[in-house]
Amino acid sequence: MxxxxxxxxxxxxxxxxxxxxxxxxxxxxxxxxxxxxxxxxxxxxxxxxxxxxxxxxxxxxxxxxxxxxxxxxxxxxPPPPPLPLTLILALPRPKMFKRTLAAAASMGVKDLWLINSYRVDKSYWGSPLLTEAGLREHLLLGLEQACDTQLPQVHLRKRFKPFVEDELPELCRGRRALLAHPYNAQPCPSASDESTLLAIGPEGGFIPYEVEKLVEAGLSPVHLGPRILRVETAVPALLSRLFTF
Amino acid sequence: MxxxxxxxxxxxxxxxxxxxxxxxxxxxxxxxxxxxxxxxxxxxxxxxxxxxxxxxxxxxxxxxxxxxxxxxxxxxxPPPPPLPLTLILALPRPKMFKRTLAAAASMGVKDLWLINSYRVDKSYWGSPLLTEAGLREHLLLGLEQACDTQLPQVHLRKRFKPFVEDELPELCRGRRALLAHPYNAQPCPSASDESTLLAIGPEGGFIPYEVEKLVEAGLSPVHLGPRILRVETAVPALLSRLFTF
Structure with a gap:
């Protein structure tokens, strides 16, 4: 604090x-x-x-x-400037999700979308973390840590296909839109303050069908080298690479 | 895994x-x-x-x-290449240290020094995490996560002054040597594969005397913007900024 x-x-x-x-x-x-x-x-x-x-x-x-x-x-x-970022995460398992929420909030994420994926265990959607109070508790911890006051907005999307087909193309429009994915990917671009959308998959990654749909919606696969990182590590690593702060 | x-x-x-x-x-x-x-x-x-x-x-x-x-x-x-990095951490509190160990190992850190600082609680040095078996357990988790096989070397230095005066100048010689510190600091330099030494302070930061000694030993303060990050978030954020992977 x-x-x-x-x-x-x-x-x-x-x-x-x-x-x-x-x-x-x-x-x-x-x-x-x-x-x-x-x-x-x-x-x-x-x-x-x-x-x-x-x-x-x-x-x-x-x-x-x-x-x-x-x-x-x-x-x-005034509080520090927000990241010009829409962050999309396949819903992580609750223990990791707590820490990822606080880490994302501490780094200035203000627009967070939690989506389903084939490799997201159904039980995760029942976690009390996903209530307004649950989310708020861990987001506040991140703000208190980083010295920020702007509460991030969190959107839950329990169905992958309607989100990716109906909402994602609009979220991508006019900005760089990236998918953290280690295969057939370009190296992650370097730091800028460009408006960005970034999607990060579940443990085990998005399945090929999901990658195809995300690419169709406008996302380009990028990687951070050959190492496979946990989502709580990947979030700070990717944000720090992408933004100047 | x-x-x-x-x-x-x-x-x-x-x-x-x-x-x-x-x-x-x-x-x-x-x-x-x-x-x-x-x-x-x-x-x-x-x-x-x-x-x-x-x-x-x-x-x-x-x-x-x-x-x-x-x-x-x-x-x-062959396993992925190691980071050309010596990472020095003021010993974090045990719960955070576990995760930081695994995160550092997953990102390719191979040379880790844990040092004392005024704001490191003395009890942390008694943690079973600091035994060879304790360290190894969490380092192996990081290697299994990232798909790497090279076990990092960990060095414990319970006394700040002898380490900083007698060992640190030699560790800094001929490479970039950085201190993550938000005050009187330059922005963190951008990604390269240059040989680097990086020191990260405890919760609450190194005290002014310690900063002075670290700078005397050859370290230059750098920052990642106005936000204060937990060490488990700062490690991936700084490494991802500093290295190309």
Whole structure:
């Protein structure tokens, strides 16, 4: 938690505007625990804070008890720029998905699509991670880690074919559209700030039929060398290769 | 497990040479379970295999029972090239370290130094992960994932100052030497196959004294943008930025 994320409900007086504002917040949950036990902050200390989907700034700790931390915050800095990316993942198994969500959020992904694939186990779609609260928990961890405030949007598509035929061509239009796939692929292009769509397959990869459909929709296969990476490793490796940050 | 790693003990007849050889192996441990339950392989199937620190190739499943898998293997392909990298990590907390070890091994890191830092909790040095068996377990997972056979070398240095003063300058000599550090830093250079040393700090970063000593030893601070990444995300992001693969 390198940034303490604030929500509008934390403010004891209304905010002047979500982009530049000051006010007092009272915190009671794991943020209180973190301020007390990890930061070991004392009244007077300055802590880095940010308003969800708003500005970042600093918060001066006014008082701290077992039950409450009170901070006077000033929000005056915009969050870091988002990646110009639509990231499409074949739904990973839950344990890996948690970490991948947080990693993607920490790297600035704002538009994430989770899709089905032949090699996605059906049970994964029943995971409580896929509820709004489940997704939000791990996305917030990524934002807190990276010092960002913009919550990523997540779209779930449980049927591969309708997504790839009806939605994907439109998502690809006018931008580079890439499929991370080790076979018959070009080397991954180098860093730019070009608008990009990137699709990453499941463990074991997309099956040939799926690759064919993705290529038909406009994606070009790219690779990062001969090594096969887990999705939680492939996401940071590919994003870091593709974008200048 | 995209590659079944073999050890010399698995062979029922001696190998002709560690780099090109054929022979029969009998497997009993988690590799048997994987062949049976994940690959769901049947006699006659070909599986991708590799000899630890040797060549890769294929293995034909001759027979499979509850207790044993017998394969006829031919090893004729060299493993993928190692990264020309010395990676220095402030020892991460154990849970994150496990994943970082496997991720580093999967990306081709072969020379890993774990060092102390002011922000490394002393208890981390007592973790069973740091035994030869503990390290090996997670490194093998990375090799099996990525299809590689070369076991990384791991060096432990529990004292920061003697390492940085007495060993680090020599490790830096004649190559690019970088410190991942977000302050007073240049943007991370782009991909090459240049011999490189890279140091990554603990959660919360190296303290100013440590940064000063690392810079004195020859390291130049570089950053990947304003976001603060967890070490398990930073390792793939930095390696993918620095090397062509």
């Amino acid at each position: 390198n940034l303490i994320l604030l929500f509008e409900d934390d403010f004891t007086s209304p905010l002047t505007s979500p982009l530049t504002s000051a006010g007092e917040v009272r915190l009671h949950d794991r943020r209180l625990t973190h301020i007390r036990d990890v930061h070991r902050a004392l009244p007077g200390d300055q802590l880095r804070v940010g308003l969800l989907n708003g500005a970042m700034g600093s918060g001066q700790l006014l008082s701290l008890s077992e039950h409450e931390a009170v901070l006077r915050v000033e929000l005056d800095t | 995209n590659l079944i790693l073999l050890f010399e003990d698995d062979f029922t007849s001696p190998l002709t040479s560690p780099l090109t050889s054929a022979g029969e192996v009998r497997l009993h441990d988690r590799r048997l379970t994987h062949i049976r339950d994940v690959h769901r392989a049947l006699p006659g199937d070909q599986l991708r295999v590799g000899l630890l620190n040797g060549a890769m190739g294929s293995g034909q499943l001759l027979s499979l029972s509850e207790h044993e898998a017998v394969l006829r293997v031919e090893l004729d392909t």
